[in-house]
Amino acid sequence: MSLAWTMVRHRFAAFAGTFVAIALGVALVAGACTLWASSRPQAPERYDSAPVLVHSPAIGKGTDGYPDYRSWTPAEARDKADQLSTVPGVTAAVPDPAFYVQKLIKNRATGDPEASRTAGHAWSSTKLGGYHLTAGTPPSQPGEVALQDAAPGETIDVLTAAGPEHWTVTGTVDGPGFYLSDSAAMEQAGGVRVIGLTGNPQTSAITDLVFAGSERDKLEDESVTRIRWLGAQLIIAMVTLGVFVAVFVVASTCALSAAQRRREIGLLRAVGATPGQVVRLMYAETLVVAVLGGAVGVPIGALAAPLLASPLVNAGLEPAGFAVTLQPAVLAGAFLLGIIVALAGVWSSARRSSRVPALDALRDAAVERRAMTVPRWIFGLLTAAGGAALTVALPSLPPTTQTTAALFAAMLLLVAAALLAPVVIVPLVRLVTWPWRGGATGMLVREGTLTGVRRVASTAAPVLLTVGFATLLTGTIATIEQATRIDETAKLPAVEVAAPDNTPGLSEAAVAGQPGDAPLRSEMLMTIGGTTGAYQVTGKSDAKGVILSRDLTDRPKRVDVVFRDGTTATLPVTGTHDGPAELADVPRALLREHDPQALADAVMLDGPARAEPGMKVLTARQYVTGLVDEEGQIIDLFLVVLISLTVGYTGLAVANTLLMATAGRRTEFRALRLAGGGTGHVLRVTTGEALLAVAAGTLLGGGVAAAALLGMRRATEEELRQSVDLVIPWGQAVPVVLICALVAVLAAGAPVFTRKQSRNGGF
Structure with missing residues (x-):
């Protein structure tokens, strides 16, 4: 090791490329993984004062790997809250209905469209977030609201799934969201999936699905989880590419260095160095450079990570409020990864150098002996043959592949x-x-x-x-x-389309009376072939019953369904469609009845459109x-x-x-x-x-x-x-x-x- 340190110290220029590649690679991995480790799921802020959250029953897992849940009906949620309020240590059991609402300013919807899907809540839900009334009185009648940035007595225009509404502000709260009276919120939401418990509940006395402590973070809003997922994909791609290219650069650098040091290695062989000693020397030199590069790269990555938080939030790859925290384990892992990458990169060059004969110390020619090694020939020809064969076979493959x-x-x-x-x-x-x-x-x-x-x-x-x-x-x-x-x-099928304008979809008022069809989008649980799972559902005006995919091999004549509001029914299967197996169609009126939050994607216009808030007309x-x-x-x-x-x-x-x-x-x-x-x-x-x-x-x-x-x-x-x-x-x-x-x-x-x-x- 002392010889390796001496070689690196006196000939650092020959190792500069490896040093820079490792330093940058470690910095990239350290910074990216620090961002990833800092971006962990978090329970919504509105549950900050609820140490225990009770969720509606989970019924299997969907194709995305996440659990499928059955909602409680409003009556079931109230009964369940009454039962939970008797659990020792519980001071309050509060159902949390969530519904879509956006504030209208000059007839235009404002705010984040996806986050607005769960922006509305019941007044009693303020207990779960620890929010308090700072002015006015709580809402008690339909059309009354309490919110953060408004004074009592004001009238605001909002957009709900039903359409535009005028609400009177009765109170000002110190937390985000729109808070209606409990009965009005239940009517807006339809079903309930979370009941928050305040105080110090004894979870052992609860038989329902409980999320306590860090488990509460699993109930992060879907809109936030999607943002984190996008950011994670970018970070994974960055780390993968960084490690791959770092190995490539290190390997290239070491190969060139070994070629230039051929006479030097020949001299070592001439004075008695064994092939194993040559290999160990090159590994030791690379290890020294990797340690130095990692020592430089780790602090660079740790300092750069916080600077990237704001750009990631602005790009929509991290949720608002995202902050980077120090991750010692990640930094240590990046340092070790740098060493592993460096040693992997030098492996081929070290083996090749160990075979340099002592006679090369007497040679001095600028002409390279062999540009292509046998493994390079083999892998080069194999990949070329594979690529050429696949290219020739393209016309015979199915068009979709x-x-x-x-x-x-x-x-x-x-x-x-x-x-x-x-x-x-x-x-x-x-x-x-x-x-x-x-x-x-x-x-x-x-x-x-x-x-x-x-x-x-x-x-x-x-x-x-x-x-x-x-x-x-x-x-x-x-x-x-x-x-x-x-x-x-x-x-x-249309020349013009009525599309959402900064909203997650079109309200019922926006599509009512428009010249064209506007199917609703929702989700429901269906039991088919003895298996219950979530299906993406389209509410169509011409549907007479449930229409299932042709891809389902076991299509029943009737299916048991659980609607978004928690109610159950048995519906006849009246037809099939050509779409994926996880999609289904149901009558539009039936879907609207059981999911007041369902929105339409667009209206295919067959005539002049009527202007509505949250809607724009496009070709x-x-x-x-x-x-x-x-x-x-x-x-x-x-x-x-x-x-x-x-x-x-x-x-x-x-x-x-x-x-x-x-x-x-x-x-x-x-x-x-x-x-x-x-x-x-x-x-x-x-x-x-x-x-x-x-x-x-x-x-x-x-x-x-x-x-x-x-x-x-x-x-x-x-x-x-x-x-x-x-x-x-x-x-x-x-x-x-x-x-x-x-x-x-x-x-x-x-x-x-x-x-x-x-x-x-x-x-």
């Missing part, structure tokens, strides 16, 4: 191109440099590149992967989004574009983050490769200066070689991505049976290439300037 298969084939071909780059680069360089073969600089660039194929391949490979993946992913998403707009617009194209863009914004954000990380690591890999390679060519450039070449000539050679490597990587990566996009467009056209334009993401690909080129030129030229300043060790 062709797009995914084309994407997978492209990824295989990109990996194959990176592995086989040393073989492909030679003819590519000859072709590209053919017009400049007669000039001195062109000849030097051409021959220097052909001589250092391994160096060029190490520079081109990260550029190839970055340009290829960036072009492929952004082009695929843009093409699919365009195709989706065309397909979904063609499905709409069919605008409506579909809005739906696609809403999902696309999250996807675009993911792409920006992931591509930025990839470009950052690519720049690091390119810079590190060229810095080490150029610094190792001192003898070559000294000979060029002795032959009459100045610093400008040397810079032109290094710049030309750097740009040539970036161009080779760009052509290979872009070519594979373009071919894959063409196949994907063909598959999409066959699936939709209509023409689809190919979208080439020039706006994303060109900046990636320019950044790689700039980094390559600067990294290749930096050692030249450094040597020029140091005349004693100059070229």
Whole structure:
């Protein structure tokens, strides 16, 4: 270990790339995992003064893995609250009906649409949050409300599931939400799923579903849970990409370092070092660098994480009020992961170095011995064959799977191109440099590149992967989004659509009397084949009973259902539909009767619309574009983050490769200066070689991505049976290439300037 420390201390420049890669990787993992660990589910603020929450019965789990619950009817909730109030230690048992409400300002709905689904509550629910009346009196009659930002006596306009209403403010409370009288809130909500207990309840005396202590956090609002889930997906993608690319950069750096130290390792073998000692030396050197890199990366990640909290909240990936907390276990894990990543990256180079013969200490040639190893040949040819075979088989695959298969084939071909780059680069360089073969600089660039194929391949490979993946992913998403707009617009039976305007759906008043059908959306429990589960339900005017999916193999003649308000019924099955098995249709009037909170997604207009609050009229194209863009914004954000990380690591890999390679060519450039070449000539050679490597990587990566996009467009056209334009993401690909080129030129030229300043060790 002392020898390893001495080697790192005296030749730190050779390990700088590994150090930076590990430091940045550890910082990324530490910061991202700190954000993830800080973003844990939390019970809603309105339950802060209720140490125990009793939930309505759970009936199995849905396809999303979360429990399906049966609501209590208002009468059942009151009876259950009376029973729970007798439990020792309970001071109050309060049902918490929740319902949709948004405040209207100038006839426009305000606030977060999803959070507004549970913004309304009963006045007695204020006990659960510890809220108090600061002015006025509690609401007692229909049309009266108490809320935070209003004075007693004011009249406010609100939007509920029934439609616009005028409420009189009777009191001001010191907590968020809209609070109606208990009877009015029960009527609005329909069913109840939570009863909060205040005081110090003895949970052992309660036989119902109880959430106490940290278990209360499982009752976080669904709208908040969805936001946390989106943020978690981005963080997982960041960590996965960071670890993968860090291993790639470390492996590339160590491979190049081992190649440059071949004579040095040969000397160690000549003086008696065994292969095992060489392996242990390289592991020890990497371990020293990894410890130093982790020691730098951990505090960087810990300090950067709090700075990202606000941007994540603004992007809708974390809920409002999200705060980052110190996570010592996460930081320790990131430090250990950095060491593991570093040792994994050096594994191949250490094994290769252990086989260096002692005779190599007597050799001194700039020509690389072998650019391709046997494992590289094997994996390169296997991935190329797999990608080519999958591409050829695309036309015979089902249309619904062709797009995914084309994407997978492209990824295989990109990996194959990176592995086989040393073989492909030679003819590519000859072709590209053919017009400049007669000039001195062109000849030097051409021959220097052909001589250092391994160096060029190490520079081109990260550029190839970055340009290829960036072009492929952004082009695929843009093409699919365009195709989706065309397909979904063609499905709409209307020219114009009445759509929600900053609301989670359309109220009953908004759709009543509109020229067109407006199905309601809700959820109910159904028992089919002896299994009870939650089904997404559409309330349609033309439905006479329950309409189930054709995918259900055991369709009964009648089904037992539990509506959203907790009431039960047995309904006849009157037909089938072509949708997924978890969807069902029921009569619209029946659904409205048992779910006063049900909203409509939109109205397909067949005549002039009547203006209503919370509604806007769009063309069919605008409506579909809005739906696609809403999902696309999250996807675009993911792409920006992931591509930025990839470009950052690519720049690091390119810079590190060229810095080490150029610094190792001192003898070559000294000979060029002795032959009459100045610093400008040397810079032109290094710049030309750097740009040539970036161009080779760009052509290979872009070519594979373009071919894959063409196949994907063909598959999409066959699936939709209509023409689809190919979208080439020039706006994303060109900046990636320019950044790689700039980094390559600067990294290749930096050692030249450094040597020029140091005349004693100059070229």
